[in-house]
Amino acid sequence: MFELKKILGAMLMPLPLFGLICALCFLIALRNNKVAAFSGLLVTCALMLISTPFMGQKIVDPSTQLQYVFNSKNHSKIDKIVVLGCDLIPNPNLSANSQLGNCAKSRLVEGIRLAYLYPHAQLIVSGGGYGKVTNSHLMQQTAISLGVKANRIKQNPAAMDTADEAKFLAPALVDFKVALVTSSSHMRRAKDLFNAQGVDVIPAATDFYDYSAWPVHKQYVPNVNVLLAVTRQWHEVIGRGWIAVRRWIDPEAL
Incomplete structure (x- = not known):
């Protein structure tokens, strides 16, 4: 029944x-x-x-997404943590975290987790938006509200797509150990674009999909x-x- x-x-x-x-x-x-x-x-x-x-x-x-799981045991040092932008729901009546879509929140949570694992790493939040409301600003405000110090966070609000994010951020990332945070399905393309700009990134994927454990009736x-x-x-x-x-x-x- x-x-x-x-x-x-x-x-x-x-x-x-x-x-x-x-x-x-x-x-x-x-x-x-x-x-x-x-x-x-x-x-x-x-x-x-x-x-x-x-x-x-x-x-x-x-199964192909698992190669992008970040394992802190394999990385003793991270200099920069780059969180790529995703969906947002601009509404001045909402708090910053409530204006971030689920995809953006998933990425930011992983970025903040890494920021606590690597307390000396800079957290870079990226992504444009609509008008004056940007992914990067909402992520910055949310990260601050969750305990990340403002002086550790850098915004990249001008980027409107992944190619822009890689191009605009590359000068600040070359020769550093960079953890790249984005959705697992997006990681292959994002990594390729950053590599093309001369930035060797360490994947730190999030937002995974797996339905194998769902019951048969679903x-x-x-x-x-x-x-x-x-x-x-x-x-x-x-x-x-x-x-x-x-x-x-x-x-x-x-």
Whole structure:
């Protein structure tokens, strides 16, 4: 009864519910326009499929992300801790930490953890934003509220993407031991861009995805969190493709 309740509850969530309704509509439409209806049905089913933990696990492939886990036992000294920006929700009525999205908070928590492990390291928070509200400022304010001294923190508010972050920060990072904090799915591309600027970074990934421990009754039900993970993975594929094209056109690019 418990598992049945959970399955029914999950199926009534917006993504699986509206996906099922769309599939039924396309099945009905098969009578009048087979090509359009079949195409719509195929796309809807594909969207629902990649949103299930069973398929999302295969797309995200958590095992490949484990190479980016930071192990403090292997690094006796870190000079700079760079936390890359992510999502934010600007709202002057909220505290700084409440204006950071989950991705940004996950990265900042890891950065602050490393800041306590390496008390002499400088914490660099990066990322632009919307208007006068930036990732770097919100991260700085949040870090201060959590006990990190203001004089240890440096902002990089002008960077609007990872390429900018690597380019703008590189002069201050060369010849230092740098821990790079970003999401596990983003680490490969971020590391590549920093390396291209002559900065050898030590990955300190966070924001991992792994659905292997989810119970069987959840494995085949579309879930919006899984779709988000797959979307971020796809974003990285497109990002790496764009870098490859830019470098093919201009070997000095990025």
